[in-house]
Amino acid sequence: MRFSxxxxxxNLEGDVATIGITAYAADQLGDVVFVELPAAGKxxxxxxxxxxxxxxxxxxxxYAPVSGEVTEVNAAVSDNPExxxxxxxxxxxxxxxxxxxPHEVEGxxxxxxxxxxxxxx
Amino acid sequence: MSDETTKFTVLxxxxxxxxARMTPFGGYDMPVQYxxxxxxxxxxxRAHAGAFDVSHMGPAFLDLSVQGGSPDERHAAIAGLxxxxxxxDIAGLKPGQIRYTLLLNEDGGIIDDLMIGRPVDPEFQGRxxxxxxxxxxxxxxSLIGKAAGPAARLDRADDGAxxxxxxxxxxxxxxxxxxxVERLGFMTYRRFPVGRRSVRVARSGYTGEDGFEILVPxxxxxxxxxxxxxxxxxxxxxxxxxxxxRLEAGLxxxxxxxxxxxxxxxxxxxxxxSKKRLKAGxxxxxxxxxxxxxxxxxxxxxxxxxxxxxxxxxGARILGPKGANLGVVTSGGFAPSLGAPIAMGFVPPARxxxxxxxxxxxxxxxxxxxxxxLPFVPHQYHRPAKPSA
Numbered sequence: 001m002r003f004s005x006x007x008x009x010x011n012l013e014g015d016v017a018t019i020g021i022t023a024y025a026a027d028q029l030g031d032v033v034f035v036e037l038p039a040a041g042k043x044x045x046x047x048x049x050x051x052x053x054x055x056x057x058x059x060x061x062x063y064a065p066v067s068g069e070v071t072e073v074n075a076a077v078s079d080n081p082e083x084x085x086x087x088x089x090x091x092x093x094x095x096x097x098x099x100x101x102p103h104e105v106e107g108x109x110x111x112x113x114x115x116x117x118x119x120x121x
Numbered sequence: 122m123s124d125e126t127t128k129f130t131v132l133x134x135x136x137x138x139x140x141a142r143m144t145p146f147g148g149y150d151m152p153v154q155y156x157x158x159x160x161x162x163x164x165x166x167r168a169h170a171g172a173f174d175v176s177h178m179g180p181a182f183l184d185l186s187v188q189g190g191s192p193d194e195r196h197a198a199i200a201g202l203x204x205x206x207x208x209x210d211i212a213g214l215k216p217g218q219i220r221y222t223l224l225l226n227e228d229g230g231i232i233d234d235l236m237i238g239r240p241v242d243p244e245f246q247g248r249x250x251x252x253x254x255x256x257x258x259x260x261x262x263s264l265i266g267k268a269a270g271p272a273a274r275l276d277r278a279d280d281g282a283x284x285x286x287x288x289x290x291x292x293x294x295x296x297x298x299x300x301x302v303e304r305l306g307f308m309t310y311r312r313f314p315v316g317r318r319s320v321r322v323a324r325s326g327y328t329g330e331d332g333f334e335i336l337v338p339x340x341x342x343x344x345x346x347x348x349x350x351x352x353x354x355x356x357x358x359x360x361x362x363x364x365x366x367r368l369e370a371g372l373x374x375x376x377x378x379x380x381x382x383x384x385x386x387x388x389x390x391x392x393x394x395s396k397k398r399l400k401a402g403x404x405x406x407x408x409x410x411x412x413x414x415x416x417x418x419x420x421x422x423x424x425x426x427x428x429x430x431x432x433x434x435x436g437a438r439i440l441g442p443k444g445a446n447l448g449v450v451t452s453g454g455f456a457p458s459l460g461a462p463i464a465m466g467f468v469p470p471a472r473x474x475x476x477x478x479x480x481x482x483x484x485x486x487x488x489x490x491x492x493x494x495l496p497f498v499p500h501q502y503h504r505p506a507k508p509s510a
Contacts, residue, residue: 030361031160033455034431034462036484052484054432056159056455057361 003114130176147255171358195247210395217241229406233257282342287332329370371495432462433481
């Protein structure tokens with residue numbers, strides 16, 4: 001699993017990346033009450049808005065950590081937004097993206113680097 | 122992050138010890154939530170009792186400089202100093218009564234909303250207990266001080282703690298500490314002794330629940346807070362849940378739902394306007410307010426239930442069924458007690474009728490919404506039956 005500075009995680013299998021928000025991000029957001037996901041088939045570039053997560057207090061953007069095409073979205077998080085708080089790095093995933101360039105994922109942080117990054121915040 | 126201008130309430134260390142997440146609000150570093158989180162804190166308050174530190178607000182006492190005459194004469198004199206600034210009938214306050222009122226500008230716009238109380242004790246007549254919003258403190262106190270001139274002295278009491286205890290179990294909890302507090306009616310207050318000092322307990326709040334707002338001297342604040350939290354029915358509640366609770370209760374928030382352009386009638390706060398003083402033309406902005414009262418204002422604050430999609434937050438456009446721009450959301454979010462998004466905002470009166478189908482625009486998309494009666498969640502205020510005269 002790899003991590004972005006915007007607190008998304010990426011799990012690459014073949015050329016398909018499963019993407020969600022990290023446990024740290026879910027904790028910072030607080031109780032998630034609404035998740036807006038893109039439509040399958042949408043093409044995104046790194047840094048584009050990918051999804052929106054709403055807590056009781058505020059709306060937060062989730063940015064695409066890699067470029068590619070959205071192949072699948074997780075209805076479980078739009079139907080039951082609390083899933084994001086319960087298992088952010090598991091069944092609370094957001095989308096699967098067929099990545100344009102698998103090497104892009106290697107440019108993201110590994111867990112140790114991400115944990116170290118969190119210490120700087 | 123705090124800087125040299127950030128202020129701290131006397132309970133700041135207690136919040137940190139409870140694991141609160143802090144945020145700047147009204148110039149203070151305040152708890153936005155504790156470990157339970159906004160959703161649980163909100164629901165706990167509706168079911169049990171929540172303790173809120175609201176010491177960022179501005180409590181003060183206004184006292185006549187020269188105390189002469191009967192208690193009623195002294196009250197009339199102090200009320201007469203403040204009334205020219207506000208919308209309400211301050212002279213008509215009964216001993217121990219508190220009134221929600223509005224500081225008005227010359228156009229009838231709202232400078233702030235505030236509470237003004239009359240002490241119950243005969244020896245303290247000629248005094249008003251005033252509580253203004255955190256953000257309005259400097260302006261409000263300066264206005265009131267100037268209006269009173271040498272005839273009265275304004276003593277700020279915002280160096281102590283103002284603690285709200287809200288929820289269906291609040292009265293039972295507080296009665297263990299201050300026996301007799303359960304007999305206070307909604308919007309009344311009295312003093313209770315704590316050692317050689319006094320706390321002021323008001324039966325009021327900002328959640329729609331029964332509850333109290335308690336002014337505690339700084340020296341007693343920590344002990345009192347800990348004593349409240351020692352009761353298993355009480356949990357600490359942050360400003361996040363305070364906001365979602367007041368939104369469900371349909372209560373406006375200054376700087377969001379109310380500002381200097383909004384009149385009391387537009388805001389749906391006609392109850393806070395003294396009809397007697399208005400009729401006499403003895404009120405700032407009287408011409409506009411009287412006209413709006415008679416003929417209707419050009420916009421009205423309404424409650425909106427968002428029927429689909431994401432919460433509509435402050436600034437979201439309110440649209441008609443055919444996409445016409447009607448107004449904007451001034452407060453909005455997810456209502457934990459309803460499990461759905463709700464909002465308040467201003468629309469023309471023709472669109473303000475209950476059941477009207479409108480839309481709110483979130484991220485460029487129109488989502489169906491319906492005008493509903495305020496409050497969204499019924500108020501549970503403690504209004505004892507009046508003894509028959």
